[in-house]
Amino acid sequence: MPFPTSLPRRSATRHALQATALAATMLLAACASPGPSHTPLAQTPADALGLQPAAHTPAAPAQWWSVLGDPQLDTLVDQAQQGNPSLAVSRARLEQAVALSQVREAANGPQATLGADVTRQRYTAHGLVPAPVAGNTYNSGNLQASLSWAPDFFGQHAAELQAALGQARAAQADAAAAANLLAAQVGRSYVALARLVAQRDVALRALAQREEQLQLTSERAAAGLDSQVELTQAQAAVPDARTQIASLEEQITLARRQVAALTGQAPGALTALTPRLAALQPGTVPGTLGADLLGRRPDVVAARWRVEAATQGVHSARSEFYPNIHIGAFIGLNSLGLDTLLNAGSRQMGVTPALRLPIFDGGRLRAQLGGRQAELDAAIAQYNSVVLEAVKEAGDALASVQSLTRQQSLQTEAAASAEKAYRFAQERYRAGLGSYLVVLSTESQVLAQRRLAVDLRARQLDTQLQLMKALGGGWTDDTATLHTAAR
Template identity: 40%
Template sequence: MQKLPIALLLCAILAGCAPMRDGPAPTTRIDGAQVDLVDTAITWPADTWWTRYGDPQLNALVEEALRNSPSLSRAQARLAQANAAVGSARSALLPSVAADYQLTRQRLSENYIYPAPLAGSITTDQRLALDFSYEIDFWGKNRSAFDAAIAGQQASAADAQAARVVLTGGVVQAYLNLQNAFAQHAVLTDIIKQNSEVLDITRNRFTNGLDTQVEVRQAESQLAATRVEQTQAETRIAQLRNQVAALTGAGPSRGAALMPAQLTRPAGVLPTQLPLELLGRRPEIVAARWRAEAATKNIDVAKALFFPNVDLTAFVGFQALGLHNLLQGSSRAAGVGPAITLPIFQGGALNANLAGQRAAADEATADYNEAVVNAVNQVADALDALRLLDHEREAQTQARTAIDAAYALARDRYRAGLGNYLVVLIAQNSVMTQALRDTDLRMRAYLLDAQLARALGGGYATPSGTVATRPAPLSADASSASTR
């Protein structure tokens, strides 16, 4: 018989809750097949993928960057904040206990509840107790908040790894650009020697009456222009040295110590298809997925706010009037009871909060979709460029061989008095252009290889027990869709 009133009371409480509005259909996550991802096996880059270039100088730079970079320190600080948020959310699932001591010196009213002789007297009101409180999580609000915090923690952990990938990729790219600048400077040094040789020939021809002062001045101008380009290459070297040093968290003196190096050309088989496992190999995709999971859990938190909040409170200790009898057995006190808060009318605040959480979840899902599309495009660009690199290298070799032969012939004819300076000048300019293209093409092979390694996740692998690599639905997608 006693259960019936309780059941009726619960029905009345639930009926009196603030009404929850339906929302629009949630944004759906992109499917791997939409972006041509297939279930195929490939060789993924190691987490120290740059060591395959065989350059101790580069290896040392990356190690320094990983030790000293402010960007990694910032990512670690954010991870520490996320860890703290998990601890805070976990505490809501557990009872809380607090020791409480209160002392109030007061005059008791003669017209209140106190009888004589207390009425009108000045006494001390004391309380020494242990207070207990526990929120009964009937609707899963605290559990969902804890799950959201866990998801945020995992997102921050993936963000920290993404920062590592960005940092190492940036150091390698800047270093390769520096090595290319060194190579271009060496090419321009050789071109200056050629220009000086032609200038000597032109001066001899002028002495022998075969050329005029015009050709001499043209040859001098060509030599000076090449020296200007060499100075510009030296400027690029200085700037790139500073950039590499900054990425390692060091000053300009660290960059000034960097020297030209011989790199080992990486060898490997390019994947013919984009792997589905890429979704778990790119840390920014994993982080975006965890953020979408956290946003979905926050929707559940917002829904739970529409239902009654039930807190169980209790205390045990001593209460007494006067200083002398607080710890006497007769001053013992204890109590227990529930506290129920029922939201009935909140001026639309609860529905506004729910709508905001739904919008945040849609935004997080859109961010995830964008991260997937960007990752796929980056891998595709790197693969296409690497596949066409051999054809480009073959054509460049032919062009360089032809112009070197043409220049040698033009120079020899000019020295023998059979040609003119204009032909030599045109050949000189073409030689310099093709020589610089040669260095760019050689270094481009390394740059594209580094770009592919970074696009494939830079050696990151999803920790076991976290996010699956396949695009399975988020845990609360179905429930979110049904209430919108």
Template identity: 40%
Template sequence: MPHPTPFRLPLTAALALLVAGCASTHGLEPQGSVLNADSLAASRSLANAQSDAGFPQHDWWQSLGDAQLDALIDEALAGTPSLDAADARVRQAIAQAGLAEAAGKPTLGATAQYTGVQIPETAAPPPFGGEYVDVTLLGLQFKYSPDIWGGHRARFQTALGLARAAEVDAQAARLTLSSNIARTYVVLAQAHEAADVANADAKRASQLLELGRQRVKAGLDNQLQIRNAETAVASAQQQELAARQQIDAARNALAALLGKGPDRGLDIARPALLRAAAPGVPGVVPSELLGHRPDVVAARWRVEAARHGIKASKAEFYPTVNLSALVGVAAGNPSDLFSGDSLLAMGGPAISLPIFDGGRLRNNLAKSDAEYDLAVANYNQSLVGALHEVADALQAARSLEAQVATTQRARESAQAAWQLASTRYKAGLGTQLDVLAAQRPLLQLEQQLAALNAQRLGAAIDLDRALGGGLELPAPASDNQDSNDLSKAPTP
């Protein structure tokens, strides 16, 4: 009967200790679950608004019908500091993905080394002690760590997902910039209209003041009418000054959005008559509706990146295999480096397995799980927020459209009343006071109509932005992957 070798018992004990001490992923799983966009009920809120109309065009702002606005947005999209920063973040993320990919590839490098050692006689007797020995080495060094457990690929996929998210963020920055310019341009148009109304009201108040002075001089009225008219004149002048200040502020804001100095705003002329299309959304399910949103798509890419991050963290629990080799020449005398006896070759595999790491691996995996849960929560919140933005913009546009129509009818009635008062005055059947009194509600309705038209245009801009602004965004291959997909990752 064969006897156990003297090394078998220690080896068995070492293996048992190795297995007992190996780090485990037991009990560590992400908790987040990706929300299905089609589960968000929105059919009643979007009722009577869904149609065969497509999504906004990439140049959606041209539907507003102002060539100057088109030129301003084209100028901004050609390059601003905000877009430069977004593009730099994309290049940074792509470079990071390249680093992650390179980490899993073999490396080959050249090495040159000179080493000398003086061995004391107290450490070794002659002929070794008391001698200075030197070695010169020239060689090629090869290193490679095979991706047996998929950790390298998972880290690359993580970095790639973040790079895709950064690319989408850069597109989102362009959409945000163009919509902010369009909204500020609408504010500029409203400010010009408010200045016109205020100017007309100031003229009306001045005529009232002059008429009041004439009546007082004729003994037909008292000083109260003059004081009231003076108050109306001052109020109208203040409103006109406020409108002029708003024009200046809007021009300055547009110049800043263009990445230019405030003098650029002085070159912006009065906007043309802007128009807004009838509100509506494509008749598609929420998942397709929201798939055009850059914030939703970017959040989905970050979920994918975090999912691969968990796989990378799990791969660290497995043994690591490293292959290395060194081939070169070595000699004590540099002149002997290329002699036949100077060849140096060494190499082989090395395997390492974490045993006791103080909880580093488990905490790292727990961190990856939490990052996944956070990415899922942000994605789910982006779905909810995006759908609400679509509904809010649609409902606002529809309501404002009705308000504009109602106010337009009221304005037409006020216009007819003012024309009637003017006709009666010319025929000697009324007074100039009647004409000026009838003009006041007309001017008030014109100011109200200008504000409502601006709000209606703003809602149309918000709706185009909420629908993705015509962007074509690269999305992950599947929008239905959730934490259950992580079961495909190996679990120690």
């Protein structure tokens, strides 16, 4: 029986597949080993931090500061978002990260180039070049189109792209965090200015009362009903009130300059800015903290994306232990003599497949993988730190808001009693039934309560701004109701 000259088609295909699989197995076995698997650090779970389970929460309002209901504040924040230099830095970093991700994405696809060159050269007469070229000068031309591609069989390119995209998304979250921080700074500076204006109003009211009291005491002293002591005390109270007003005027000027600096304006651009605490209305506050509210904080989002980018970096470093395949092709014209460059005989073409695999590199790839794994651990640790700080910041602000609500209720009662006692003391003094010392004592209590009312109101607004910033940009009324009901 004659020996067959060819195998059946099915048998040949099976043997080809077996040979391919065997070759691939041998190639993979010959590669350097990445070593034992690495277990990254664990991310802090929400329930371990005492957070409520995540609910379906709408995104934070785009202009969350507008919940305070002051159009003047809205305008200032918009100006800050446009003119503050720190935001320009964040936007530039975001553009840089996006550009780098686009570079990585473009590098993963096929690359095509077109080149042309002309060379004038005298060839040595004593080299390897034969006659008639040897010893003569010729013009040579080359026109060539090239195509190259590195197939991503082991996911290295995809991991590198995802890592770059993760960094870009982290930079985007950083820009949002900078914008939120700036909005909170403008809002808090605006509230601080409104507090100083309100304290000045209290001081002006106190000055008017003391001038009225001085007039009354002067009349009583002239009638012999009061001594020189009461008159001197009444006279001293007037310049004291004016000194307090002057001090507040200075603080108001500095506060206006602070707002101007935050909004990117000249120091004296806001000399007429006179915000009113009454124009700022605090909104409904969530009763509890939810993982969904904290999870949308830009700094938490940025840290989470950096963990993702570092994870992809580990995948990329691990894929370098596997073979690298590169396919190239070219087609063009090449001629010794420009007059024949465009002839059909000057054509040249070729295909250049290449395979490279690491076998021994002195531990370089393992060290590189170890570095990427350490980067992942650092990113997870940073994420855990950011989450813990976010929980503390939001919890402190929420506790302060709730405490200030109770303090305001108690202060309202105390202020009403102090105002009533002051009116009685004045009436008795005018009627000649009470002493001037009682008037001074009750007036001090009234002024203290009026100042305290202003401070509590300003602190309530300030802590609510802190809470909005801590929760990644405020909340909607539906969100607040949802988390209050979950308490």
